[in-house]
Amino acid sequence: MPGLVVFRVRAHHEPADTSRIPMPAPIALRCQQIQPFHVMELLRRARELEADGRDIVHMEVGEPDFPTPAPIVEAASRFLAGGQVHYTGSLGLPALREAIAGHYRERFGLDVDPRRIAVTPGASGALMLAIAALTDPGDVWQIPDPGYPSNRHFVRAFEGVARAVAVGAETDFQPTPEQVAAAWCDRCRGLMVASPANPTGTLLDNGALARLAETVRARRGVMLVDEIYQGLSYGIEPTTALALGDDLFVVNSFSKYFGMTGWRLGWLVVPAGYERQIEKLAQHFFICASTVAQHAALAAFAPGTREILEARRQEFAERRDLLLPALEALGFGIPARPNGAFYVYADVSRLDDDSEALARRLIEQAGVATTPGLDFGNHWPRRFLRFAYTTARSRLEEGLERIAGSLRSGAGT
Numbered sequence: 001m002p003g004l005v006v007f008r009v010r011a012h013h014e015p016a017d018t019s020r021i022p023m024p025a026p027i028a029l030r031c032q033q034i035q036p037f038h039v040m041e042l043l044r045r046a047r048e049l050e051a052d053g054r055d056i057v058h059m060e061v062g063e064p065d066f067p068t069p070a071p072i073v074e075a076a077s078r079f080l081a082g083g084q085v086h087y088t089g090s091l092g093l094p095a096l097r098e099a100i101a102g103h104y105r106e107r108f109g110l111d112v113d114p115r116r117i118a119v120t121p122g123a124s125g126a127l128m129l130a131i132a133a134l135t136d137p138g139d140v141w142q143i144p145d146p147g148y149p150s151n152r153h154f155v156r157a158f159e160g161v162a163r164a165v166a167v168g169a170e171t172d173f174q175p176t177p178e179q180v181a182a183a184w185c186d187r188c189r190g191l192m193v194a195s196p197a198n199p200t201g202t203l204l205d206n207g208a209l210a211r212l213a214e215t216v217r218a219r220r221g222v223m224l225v226d227e228i229y230q231g232l233s234y235g236i237e238p239t240t241a242l243a244l245g246d247d248l249f250v251v252n253s254f255s256k257y258f259g260m261t262g263w264r265l266g267w268l269v270v271p272a273g274y275e276r277q278i279e280k281l282a283q284h285f286f287i288c289a290s291t292v293a294q295h296a297a298l299a300a301f302a303p304g305t306r307e308i309l310e311a312r313r314q315e316f317a318e319r320r321d322l323l324l325p326a327l328e329a330l331g332f333g334i335p336a337r338p339n340g341a342f343y344v345y346a347d348v349s350r351l352d353d354d355s356e357a358l359a360r361r362l363i364e365q366a367g368v369a370t371t372p373g374l375d376f377g378n379h380w381p382r383r384f385l386r387f388a389y390t391t392a393r394s395r396l397e398e399g400l401e402r403i404a405g406s407l408r409s410g411a412g413t
């Protein structure tokens with residue numbers, strides 16, 4: 001019968017191969033152009049090896065290994081015990097927006113009007129809202145390459161164009177005003193940066209950020225700064241782009257510093273005048289962020305929680321200080337010092353001409369999972385491998401030893 005499409009039912013253990021399943025309707029171009037996360041392939045392989053009894057050292061995971069701090073969990077339990085788990089307003093609980101504003105006051109000496117703060121489902125929700133609110137079809141966003149992969153896909157999903165700004169170690173993998181000015185075009189809507197950044201762990205200092213903001217402002221563009229790793233910096237005091245003016249869009253999250261990845265909670269600070277537009281989008285996209293997570297996060301800024309989080313930051317610093325010299329001793333290059341987040345973006349060119357091949361070899365031979373540069377853009381991706389120090393120091397040491405063994409054996413290359 002023409003037009004009849006038969007779905008083949010997939011056994012639950014079978015990986016989806018959508019290319020072979022007849023689809024009832026064509027997949028939208030925006031979806032076809034979204035790339036998968038390569039690291040998920042490695043993660044799948046890691047899980048297979050673990051199912052076969054192999055021990056895998058996970059250095060690919062982009063989330064803290066620590067549990068959510070007890071005061072946050074307790075606040076959630078207390079709230080849940082009341083059973084009144086309903087929607088909140090679309091921009092979030094007033095008390096949480098106040099608490100976030102209080103955080104900016106206490107930590108950075110800044111007065112941010114809570115009405116400018118939208119509580120979102122993670123930084124992901126904040127990025128989506130900002131890009132949806134600011135992007136018309138064909139609008140161009142400048143995005144550093146390498147960078148967090150989802151940004152370009154968010155831009156694509158809202159019919160914008162993501163223009164890669166190739167960044168290298170000589171500028172700490174951050175764009176320069178000259179690059180931004182040279183790549184600017186009539187359709188340019190703005191520039192997105194992250195500090196500290198994923199995958200490189202590098203930061204923009206206040207001066208560099210101010211110069212970028214000035215360059216973008218002068219062209220009537222928008223500066224969107226992702227501060228999701230704020231608080232996770234080592235030897236450098238955390239800063240916020242909000243100190244540079246009220247005209248920036250700033251993304252943040254409870255995922256990383258606050259150790260709440262699975263709670264799905266973040267926030268977006270918008271310039272005055274945009275609140276209503278963001279609210280309308282949030283109403284339809286999400287209704288609201290998780291109510292339980294919002295009540296839990298009310299405990300995130302308490303002094304007791306801060307103490308726990310600062311001890312963890314110290315632990316991350318020690319892990320980084322263990323990893324950097326050890327990787328260099330193994331022949332990896334660390335051309336830009338990572339002073340934040342929990343990543344090391346290592347140059348593998350002295351060891352292999354393809355970081356993806358090396359990642360495969362490390363997982364198969366050494367049982368060490370890492371993330372190849374391919375996930376983060378097109379600028380020398382095969383030259384870099386991302387190591388996440390989101391596992392205990394003893395495990396990092398174990399991983400390093402196994403990597404050394406695998407590199408020594410040199411087999412399988």
Ligand SMILES: Cc1ncc(COP(=O)(O)O)c(C=O)c1O
Nearest residue numbers: 122123124148198228253255266
């Ligand atoms: C730079 C950056 N932005 C945004 C996100 C999204 O984080 P979440 O939605 O968990 O807050 C991540 C996650 O790894 C990230 O690295």
